[in-house]
Amino acid sequence: MKETRYILAMDQGTTSSRCILFDRQGTPRSVVQREFAQIYPQPGWVEHDPMDIWATQMGVAMEAMQKIDAQAEEIAAIGITNQRETTVVWDAATGKPVCNAIVWQCRRTADRIDQLRRDGLEETVRQKTGLIPDAYFSASKLAWILDNVPGARDRAERGELRFGTVDAWLIWNLTEGRVHATDYTNASRTMLFDIHKLCWDQELLDYFRIPASVLPQVLPSSHLFGATEKFGGSIPIAAAAGDQQSALFGQCGFYPGDVKSTYGTGGFLLLNTGGEAVRSDHGLLTTIAASADGQVRYALEGSVFIAGAAIQWLRDEMKLLESAPQTEELCASVEDAGGVYMVPAFAGLGAPYWEQYARGTVVGLTRGTTRAHFIRAVVEALAYQTQDLLSAMKEDSGLSLGALKVDGGASANGFLMQFQADLSNVRIERPRSVETTALGAAYLAGLATGFWRDLAEVQENWTCGQVFQPAISEERRQKLLRGWKRAVQCAVSWANLDREDGSA
Numbered sequence: 296m297k298e299t300r301y302i303l304a305m306d307q308g309t310t311s312s313r314c315i316l317f318d319r320q321g322t323p324r325s326v327v328q329r330e331f332a333q334i335y336p337q338p339g340w341v342e343h344d345p346m347d348i349w350a351t352q353m354g355v356a357m358e359a360m361q362k363i364d365a366q367a368e369e370i371a372a373i374g375i376t377n378q379r380e381t382t383v384v385w386d387a388a389t390g391k392p393v394c395n396a397i398v399w400q401c402r403r404t405a406d407r408i409d410q411l412r413r414d415g416l417e418e419t420v421r422q423k424t425g426l427i428p429d430a431y432f433s434a435s436k437l438a439w440i441l442d443n444v445p446g447a448r449d450r451a452e453r454g455e456l457r458f459g460t461v462d463a464w465l466i467w468n469l470t471e472g473r474v475h476a477t478d479y480t481n482a483s484r485t486m487l488f489d490i491h492k493l494c495w496d497q498e499l500l501d502y503f504r505i506p507a508s509v510l511p512q513v514l515p516s517s518h519l520f521g522a523t524e525k526f527g528g529s530i531p532i533a534a535a536a537g538d539q540q541s542a543l544f545g546q547c548g549f550y551p552g553d554v555k556s557t558y559g560t561g562g563f564l565l566l567n568t569g570g571e572a573v574r575s576d577h578g579l580l581t582t583i584a585a586s587a588d589g590q591v592r593y594a595l596e597g598s599v600f601i602a603g604a605a606i607q608w609l610r611d612e613m614k615l616l617e618s619a620p621q622t623e624e625l626c627a628s629v630e631d632a633g634g635v636y637m638v639p640a641f642a643g644l645g646a647p648y649w650e651q652y653a654r655g656t657v658v659g660l661t662r663g664t665t666r667a668h669f670i671r672a673v674v675e676a677l678a679y680q681t682q683d684l685l686s687a688m689k690e691d692s693g694l695s696l697g698a699l700k701v702d703g704g705a706s707a708n709g710f711l712m713q714f715q716a717d718l719s720n721v722r723i724e725r726p727r728s729v730e731t732t733a734l735g736a737a738y739l740a741g742l743a744t745g746f747w748r749d750l751a752e753v754q755e756n757w758t759c760g761q762v763f764q765p766a767i768s769e770e771r772r773q774k775l776l777r778g779w780k781r782a783v784q785c786a787v788s789w790a791n792l793d794r795e796d797g798s799a
C-alpha cells in the first residue's frame with residue numbers, strides 16, 4: 296500500500312474544468328484545465344451541457360494524475376469546488392439530464408422573480424435564505440425546468456428526478472448514483488435553504504412547487520460524502536464548497552473578521568462573520584461560509600459586476616492596451632489619475648448602490664488628460680468599487696477588519712494593490728499562490744480525512760508573497776473618496792434621467 300501524498304481538487308468553473316493535485320505543503324504538483332462550450336440559445340440565456348461538465352471534469356482529473364503518474368491509493372481524498380447556483384436536473388434511474396444546465400448568469404427567470412416580489416415574498420426570502428431575490432439563484436431555474444421541460448413535473452412528482460448544483464451532479468456521477476448530496480455553502484445559494492435552521496424551507500418549496508424528493512441531502516462542506524471507484528481504486532470524496540466560499544477557506548479565512556477580495560473578471564468580497572448570520576442594510580448577501588469542524592459559519596458577500604472586465608474592455612474594445620499587465624507600468628508613469636474618474640457601470644451598479652440602469656461614466660477630463668491618466672482611472676475603479684463593499688461590510692457587521700487577503704488575475708497588479716491599501720487604509724496580503732479556490736476544497740477534504748491534522752497545520756502552508764501597507768494621508772484618502780462618490784452620483788443621475796426620458 297502506497298502512502299497517500301496528494302489531495303485531488305476538482306475546480307468546476309463557469310468556463311473551464313480544472314484539476315489540481317496538491318501535496319502536503321499545499322503546493323500544486325499537477326494542474327490540468329479544459330474549457331467547455333457555453334451555450335446561448337437566446338439573448339440573456341446561458342446553458343451548459345451537464346455531460347460536458349462531467350466529461351471535462353473527469354478528463355482533467357485523469358490527466359492530472361497521469362501527468363505525475365499518481366495512483367488512486369496515493370490520493371487521500373477528493374475535494375470539489377464549483378460554479379455556484381447553476382442548476383442541473385436528471386433522471387434518477389438513468390442519470391440522464393432532462394435538459395441543459397441553467398447557468399447562474401442566465402436571466403430567463405427574471406419575470407418569475409418580479410412575480411415573487413409582487414407576491415410579497417421578498418422579505419421572507421431575505422429572512423430565511425439571506426439572499427436578495429434574484430434569477431441568479433437556483434430556485435427559479437429549477438421551477439422553470441419543472442414547468443417547461445415536457446413531462447418533468449409529473450416525473451418529479453413521481454420521485455423520478457433529482458436536482459443538484461454542480462457539486463451534487465459531480466458527486467452523483469462519481470458515486471454512480473449512490474450518493475445524492477450537496478454541502479451547506481452550495482445549498483445556501485439555491486434560495487430554497489433556510490440558513491438559520493439548516494434545512495430546505497417548506498414555504499419556499501411550496502411556492503415554487505418543488506417536490507422534496509428531487510432535493511439532495513445537505514451535509515457539511517468538510518465531510519465524507521462517499522467514495523469513487525472511477526480512478527482505478529477507491530478514493531473518498533471528502534469536501535464540496537461553492538467557489539467563493541472555497542477561496543475564503545483557501546486563504547485561511549477561518550475566523551470572524553477575515554476577509555478576502557477576489558479580482559477576477561468580476562470581483563467578490565467575502566467577510567467571515569463567525570457563528571452570527573449578519574443581515575445587511577447595504578445590499579450585501581448573507582451566506583454560509585465553509586468550515587471544517589461541522590459548526591456552521593456565516594459570511595457577508597458583496598460582488599462587483601465589472602472588475603478585470605474593465606481592463607479587458609480597455610484592451611479589446613478601446614485598443615488602449617496590448618495586454619492587461621501593461622496597465623501596471625502605465626499607471627505608475629503618472630502621479631495620479633489627473634482628476635479623472637471612471638465608473639465602469641457597464642451592467643448597472645451592484646451593492647451598495649443597486650442601480651441597474653446606471654451606465655459607464657467618465658468625469659474630470661481636461662485637455663491635459665493623457666492615455667495613462669485614463670487607464671489609471673479605470674484601474675483605480677477596481678479599488679474604489681472594492682472599497683465601497685468594504686465600507687458597507689464594516690457598517691453592517693461592526694467588525695474591525697484585519698488584513699485584506701487578495702487573489703484573482705488582477706491581484707497580480709502591484710499598483711492596484713498599493714492603491715487599494717491606500718484607499719481602504721488596510722494592510723493587504725497577497726499569497727504566494729493565488730490558486731485559492733482549488734486549495735480551499737483541498738484543505739476541506741484533507742481536514743476531513745486526517746491528511747492535515749487541524750487548521751493550525753493548514754495555516755502554516757499559507758505563505759505571503761507580498762504585503763502592501765497604506766501610505767497616504769487621511770486627507771488625501773478622503774479627497775479621493777469624495778471624488779469617487781461624485782462620479783458615482785453622475786452615473787446614477789444618468790440612470791434617473793434615462794428613466795424620466797423613458798416615461799416622457
Ligand code: ADP
Pocket residue numbers: 558559560561602603604605606607619620621622623703704705706707708
Ligand atoms: P476569472 O477567473 O474571473 O475568469 P481571473 O482571476 O483569471 O478571472 O482574472 C482575469 C482578469 O484579470 C481579466 O479580466 C484581466 O483583464 C485581469 N488581469 C489579469 N492580469 C492583470 C494585471 N496584471 N493587471 C490588471 N488586470 C489584470
